[in-house]
Amino acid sequence: MGNNLSTVARALQSLHQNAVALAPTALHQVIAKTNPRTVATSIAALAVLWIVKDLVHDARQARRIRRQGVPEQSFRKSYWWLFGLHRYLLGHALEAKPTLVGDRRGPELMPLLHGGEGIDGWDRPGVEPLIILSRFILGAPKIVVADPRTLHSVLSANSYRFVKTPIGVRFVGMATGDAGLVVVQGDVHKRHRRIINPLFSMKTLKPLVPAMLASLDEFYALADQSTAASTPLPFHDLASDLTLNVIGRTAMNYELDALSPQGSRVSRAYRKAVDALKINMWLMLSLQFPNTFGRIPTRKMANFWREMKVVDEAIKDMLQNAAKEPDGPTLIHELLRQNAGNALSEHELMCEIRTFLAAGHETTSSALASCIVLLAQYPEIQQELVDELAAVDDLTDYDVLSKLPRLNSVINETSRLFPAVFITFRDVGKGGATVPTTALGPSVLPEGFRIEVPIRGIHCDPHIWGPDALIWNPRRWDSINLVHGLTEVPARRVVDGRRQIGQYDFMPFLAGPRACIGRQFAIMELRLFIAGIVKRYKLSTDVPIGGEELQCAITMRMMNAWVRFARRDVG
Numbered sequence: 001m002g003n004n005l006s007t008v009a010r011a012l013q014s015l016h017q018n019a020v021a022l023a024p025t026a027l028h029q030v031i032a033k034t035n036p037r038t039v040a041t042s043i044a045a046l047a048v049l050w051i052v053k054d055l056v057h058d059a060r061q062a063r064r065i066r067r068q069g070v071p072e073q074s075f076r077k078s079y080w081w082l083f084g085l086h087r088y089l090l091g092h093a094l095e096a097k098p099t100l101v102g103d104r105r106g107p108e109l110m111p112l113l114h115g116g117e118g119i120d121g122w123d124r125p126g127v128e129p130l131i132i133l134s135r136f137i138l139g140a141p142k143i144v145v146a147d148p149r150t151l152h153s154v155l156s157a158n159s160y161r162f163v164k165t166p167i168g169v170r171f172v173g174m175a176t177g178d179a180g181l182v183v184v185q186g187d188v189h190k191r192h193r194r195i196i197n198p199l200f201s202m203k204t205l206k207p208l209v210p211a212m213l214a215s216l217d218e219f220y221a222l223a224d225q226s227t228a229a230s231t232p233l234p235f236h237d238l239a240s241d242l243t244l245n246v247i248g249r250t251a252m253n254y255e256l257d258a259l260s261p262q263g264s265r266v267s268r269a270y271r272k273a274v275d276a277l278k279i280n281m282w283l284m285l286s287l288q289f290p291n292t293f294g295r296i297p298t299r300k301m302a303n304f305w306r307e308m309k310v311v312d313e314a315i316k317d318m319l320q321n322a323a324k325e326p327d328g329p330t331l332i333h334e335l336l337r338q339n340a341g342n343a344l345s346e347h348e349l350m351c352e353i354r355t356f357l358a359a360g361h362e363t364t365s366s367a368l369a370s371c372i373v374l375l376a377q378y379p380e381i382q383q384e385l386v387d388e389l390a391a392v393d394d395l396t397d398y399d400v401l402s403k404l405p406r407l408n409s410v411i412n413e414t415s416r417l418f419p420a421v422f423i424t425f426r427d428v429g430k431g432g433a434t435v436p437t438t439a440l441g442p443s444v445l446p447e448g449f450r451i452e453v454p455i456r457g458i459h460c461d462p463h464i465w466g467p468d469a470l471i472w473n474p475r476r477w478d479s480i481n482l483v484h485g486l487t488e489v490p491a492r493r494v495v496d497g498r499r500q501i502g503q504y505d506f507m508p509f510l511a512g513p514r515a516c517i518g519r520q521f522a523i524m525e526l527r528l529f530i531a532g533i534v535k536r537y538k539l540s541t542d543v544p545i546g547g548e549e550l551q552c553a554i555t556m557r558m559m560n561a562w563v564r565f566a567r568r569d570v571g
C-alpha cells in the first residue's frame with residue numbers, strides 16, 4: 001500500500017514538473033502565433049457579451065417587478081441621441097434625485113446616486129404605491145421604497161433576509177476593517193451586536209459626560225480667542241475636530257488632540273487616510289471591480305494603507321493598555337469586559353474600535369454643525385432655546401438636559417431635514433424574499449435585487465410632514481406624536497391637532513436590529529454641546545437660509561457652516 005502510494009506520488013510529481021517546464025513554451029507559442037488584433041477583438045467581444053448578459057438579466061428582473069404593479073420612474077429629460085435605449089444604457093442616473101426632493105442646496109458629489117424629484121409614485125401626496133422601480137447605469141434595476149409596511153419587513157421583521165450591498169461593505173470596510181459591526185452580516189452580526197449593545201446603555205454612557213465636556217472646554221478656548229474680532233469660524237471643520245476628540249477620549253481612551261494645529265500622530269494619520277477615501281470615479285471602479293481595478297496599486301491607495309497601518313498599530317496599543325485597567329470607564333474598557341469570554345477575536349476587536357471612530361465621528365459632527373448653523377440662521381428659535389436653558393442651573397446634569405423640549409426639537413428637526421445618513425441600501429439575500437406592500441399586497445423580489453431607502457426623501461415628504469416640509473421649524477415638534485407601532489399611521493395622520501409620525505416616517509438612525517447602535521451616544525453629545533454653546537455664545541452667520549452647501553457623499557454634510565461666536569457674558 002505504502003509502495004503504491006509513493007509510486008503514484010512520484011508519477012504525479014514528474015507530471016507536474018513536465019507541465020511546469022512545458023507551459024511557458026506552449027503559452028509562448030500560442031502568443032507568438034496569435035495576431036494582436038485577434039486578441040483585442042476577442043477581449044472586446046467578451047466584454048460586449050458580458051454586458052449583454054447583464055443587460056438581459058437586469059431587463060428580466062425589472063420586468064418581473066413591473067408585472068407586480070410597481071410603477072417605473074418616468075424619464076423627464078429627452079435622450080433622443082440614445083435612440084430610445086436610455087433606459088438600458090443610462091438608467092435614471094441623469095434624472096433628479098428623490099433624496100434631495102425639491103431642495104437643491106449645492107453640489108451633489110455623488111450624482112450617480114439616483115432618484116427623482118417629483119418622481120411618479122411615492123413623493124406625490126397620497127399616491128400609492130409608495131414604491132417605484134428605478135434604474136442605474138446599464139439599466140441595473142432597484143426599487144426605491146417609502147412604504148412603511150415594506151420598510152418594516154426589510155429593516156425590522158425580516159432584516160436578516162436583506163444584506164448590505166457588496167460595494168457598500170467594501171467601501172465602509174476600508175475605514176472600519178472587514179469585521180466591524182457596520183459591515184458584518186447574519187449570525188456574525190448578531191454575535192457582535194450582542195457583545196457591543198451594553199456599551200451603549202445609559203449605565204455605560206452617563207459616566208462619559210465629563211470626558212465629553214472636557215472636549216467642549218477645548219472648543220471654548222478656541223472660540224473665545226476669535227470673539228473679539230467677531231470673525232466667523234468654519235464650524236463645519238471645528239465640529240469635526242471636536243467630535244474626533246470626543247471619540248478618542250470616550251471610545252478609545254486616547255487623546256487625539258484634533259483641535260490643536262498639529263494634532264496627534266493618530267489623528268493626522270486618520271485624517272490623511274480618510275482624505276484618500278474621497279469618492280471619485282477610480283475609487284468607484286476599484287470598489288465595483290475589486291479583483292481588477294481594485295488590485296492596481298495606485299499612490300493614493302498606498303498612502304491610505306500606510307496611514308491606516310499607523311491607526312491600526314495605535315489601536316493595538318490602546319487595546320493592550322485598556323486590558324491593564326479592568327475598571328476603566330471608556331467604551332474600549334467596557335468592550336474588553338463584555339468580551340471576557342473572547343467571543344470576538346483580536347482582529348474583530350480592532351475593527352470595532354475602528355468602527356466607533358469611523359461611524360461615530362463624521363455623522364455626529366455633521367449633525368452638530370447643522371444644528372449650530374441653523375440656530376445662527378434662526379435667531380428667534382435660538383432665543384427660545386436660550387430662555388429654556390436659563391431655567392437650568394446645571395448644564396452637566398444630563399437627566400435634566402434630556403427633558404428640555406426645545407433642545408430636543410432642534411435636534412429632531414435638524415435630523416429630519418439634514419440627516420447625516422440621508423440614504424441607505426439593502427440587497428435581497430439568498431433565495432429571494434417576499435415583502436408586504438400597502439397597495440399591491442405581497443411582492444416577490446429576486447435574490448440580489450437592490451432596495452434603496454430614501455431617508456431624506458421620506459423626511460421631506462409633504463404628505464407626511466405637511467406643506468412646510470422643506471422648512472426648518474423645530475416648533476412643529478410641539479405638536480407631534482412619535483408613534484412606535486407600525487404602519488397604520490398614514491391613514492390617520494393628524495389626530496386632535498397632533499401629527500402622528502411613525503417609526504418609518506422619521507429614521508435618522510434607521511430602524512430595526514441594524515439601527516444605529518450609537519444613537520444614545522450621539523444624542524448625548526449633541527444635547528451637551530448645543531446647550532453649552534448656545535448658553536455661552538450668541539450665534540450669528542452670513543449664510544442665508546437656503547444657502548447651505550450640502551455635500552452628499554457617504555454622509556450628508558454642510559460644507560459652509562461659517563458661524564460667529566460672541567460671548568453672551570461680555571459686552
Ligand code: HEM
Binds near residue numbers: 181355361513522
Ligand atoms: C448623529 C449621529 C449619527 C447618525 C445620524 C447615525 C446614523 C446611523 C444610521 C442611519 C445607521 C444605519 C446604517 C445602515 O444600516 O445603512 C447607523 C449604524 C451604525 N452606527 Fe450610527 N449614527 C450616528 C452616530 C453614531 C455613533 C456616535 C456611533 C458610535 C460611537 C455609531 C455607530 C454605528 C454603528 C456601529 C452602526 C452599525 C450598526 C449595525 O449595523 O448593527 N453611530 N448609524
